[in-house]
Amino acid sequence: NAGVTQTPKFQVLKTGQSMTLQCAQDMNHNSMYWYRQDPGMGLRLIYYSASEGTTDKGEVPNGYNVSRLNKREFSLRLESAAPSQTSVYFCASESNTEAFFGQGTRLTVV
Amino acid sequence: DAKTTQPPSMDCAEGRAANLPCNHSTISGNEYVYWYRQIHSQGPQYIIHGLKNNETNEMASLIITEDRKSSTLILPHATLRDTAVYYCIVRFPRGGSQGNLIFGKGTKLSVKP
Numbered sequence: 001n002a003g004v005t006q007t008p009k010f011q012v013l014k015t016g017q018s019m020t021l022q023c024a025q026d027m028n029h030n031s032m033y034w035y036r037q038d039p040g041m042g043l044r045l046i047y048y049s050a051s052e053g054t055t056d057k058g059e060v061p062n063g064y065n066v067s068r069l070n071k072r073e074f075s076l077r078l079e080s081a082a083p084s085q086t087s088v089y090f091c092a093s094e095s096n097t098e099a100f101f102g103q104g105t106r107l108t109v110v
Numbered sequence: 111d112a113k114t115t116q117p118p119s120m121d122c123a124e125g126r127a128a129n130l131p132c133n134h135s136t137i138s139g140n141e142y143v144y145w146y147r148q149i150h151s152q153g154p155q156y157i158i159h160g161l162k163n164n165e166t167n168e169m170a171s172l173i174i175t176e177d178r179k180s181s182t183l184i185l186p187h188a189t190l191r192d193t194a195v196y197y198c199i200v201r202f203p204r205g206g207s208q209g210n211l212i213f214g215k216g217t218k219l220s221v222k223p
Contacts, residue, residue: 033211042197043154043213090153096203099211101153
């Protein structure tokens with residue numbers, strides 16, 4: 001039982017490049033989330049998905065797109081990366097009582 | 111506007127109880143109080159949640175005041191491994207637009223030997 005798996009763990013992008021952060025959960029949860037965390041700050045919600053096929057904006061959605069193609073996977077896409085998107089990204093899935101988080105993706109945009 | 115107010119930092123001696131306060135004066139009748147913690151750049155970890163009754167599990171106890179406007183997370187015997195940022199979150203349960211999991215700035219708890 002792997003829980004929430006994020007890939008990659010580390011990534012360096014050049015300004016303007018695109019990439020997709022992958023997240024998969026094996027707990028059959030409906031709700032999934034993407035957050036970013038900047039140094040010394042709390043987590044900020046980017047997008048969330050209440051169920052397969054539905055997505056909604058969170059606190060800081062600009063510059064990102066998401067896709068919830070099936071119940072297991074919720075991906076986050078940066079179409080044109082900017083240095084301001086340098087951050088640690090966390091994915092989470094949630095049961096009726098608690099959320100489970102992945103180990104994070106450390107993204108640097110140069 | 112933030113739904114919760116927490117002190118930015120607290121210290122606790124190892125082996126003593128750590129009492130982390132949270133104010134949530136605008137909590138509505140059906141909103142729960144959740145606590146998570148984040149240990150040094152790992153993903154956050156669920157601790158406990160409650161509606162109005164006090165709750166206890168193997169990790170901690172949650173005391174909610176009768177008017178539900180504030181709560182306290184209690185770690186009964188803090189260890190060095192409890193050093194973390196603790197987040198108090200008020201929300202409706204389950205996912206969906208009503209039940210977003212929004213984190214504030216939390217309280218950085220430092221457990222000292």
